[in-house]
Amino acid sequence: MPRxxxxxxxxxxxxxxxxxxxxxxxxxxxxxxxxxxxxxxLCDHVKEIEAAINTAERDVDEMAYDLLAKEQPMAIDLRxxxxxxxxxxxxxxxxxxxxxxxxxxxxLHESPKISLPIDIPDMGEKVGVMIRRAxxxxxxxxxxxxESVLAMDDEIDDMNRDVQNELIEVMQQHPxxxxxxxxxxxxxxxxxxxxxxxTNIAEDVIFWVRGSDVRHKLSLAEAD
Numbered sequence: 001m002p003r004x005x006x007x008x009x010x011x012x013x014x015x016x017x018x019x020x021x022x023x024x025x026x027x028x029x030x031x032x033x034x035x036x037x038x039x040x041x042l043c044d045h046v047k048e049i050e051a052a053i054n055t056a057e058r059d060v061d062e063m064a065y066d067l068l069a070k071e072q073p074m075a076i077d078l079r080x081x082x083x084x085x086x087x088x089x090x091x092x093x094x095x096x097x098x099x100x101x102x103x104x105x106x107x108l109h110e111s112p113k114i115s116l117p118i119d120i121p122d123m124g125e126k127v128g129v130m131i132r133r134a135x136x137x138x139x140x141x142x143x144x145x146x147e148s149v150l151a152m153d154d155e156i157d158d159m160n161r162d163v164q165n166e167l168i169e170v171m172q173q174h175p176x177x178x179x180x181x182x183x184x185x186x187x188x189x190x191x192x193x194x195x196x197x198x199t200n201i202a203e204d205v206i207f208w209v210r211g212s213d214v215r216h217k218l219s220l221a222e223a224d
Contacts, residue, residue: 027098043102053095090197130198149202160192
């Protein structure tokens with residue numbers, strides 16, 4: 001009976017984390033929709049969701065630490081709880097990135113409209129795919145799906161680098177639009193960070209399922 005109760009608590013912990021993940025995904029999606037459509041009411045909604053994410057983060061952490069202290073889990077169950085704690089932090093930070101994007105979008109909305117040589121919606125869509133796959137890999141304990149998230153991270157890094165280079169050139173040639181260009185750079189940077197958090201989540205899923213830490217392997221591969 002104690003073992004069954006513990007497994008039920010683990011399932012409840014996973015459900016709480018997945019509910020938080022849904023909030024983080026929603027916040028990022030709404031912030032990008034606000035950027036695309038100019039609907040500033042969505043930015044306010046993003047900030048409301050961030051408050052719910054912060055509350056959820058505390059609840060998940062409290063439940064995870066309580067299980068660690070009372071149950072003293074071993075092997076895969078221990079890896080799962082440790083992964084939940086780390087994923088919880090990454091989901092909260094995705095919410096932060098969404099809020100930052102919403103704030104910058106509000107600034108752009110209040111500024112004179114200009115055309116910038118970048119495609120933030122395309123970058124945002126790819127980051128959204130990374131986050132959805134990372135969460136799906138958590139839901140299904142699918143390490144292969146998690147690996148597909150890792151493979152996408154370099155593309156987002158390249159896109160962010162291109163945005164920065166293109167907009168720095170715009171600012172040099174047209175200083176009058178520096179404010180708009182700078183805020184677009186910051187939006188791109190926040191998307192790149194959200195992709196990093198999706199990558200972290202995928203790495204933690206692989207650690208949970210396989211018991212292998214792929215972070216250092218990636219670092220070595222990049223060094224080569």
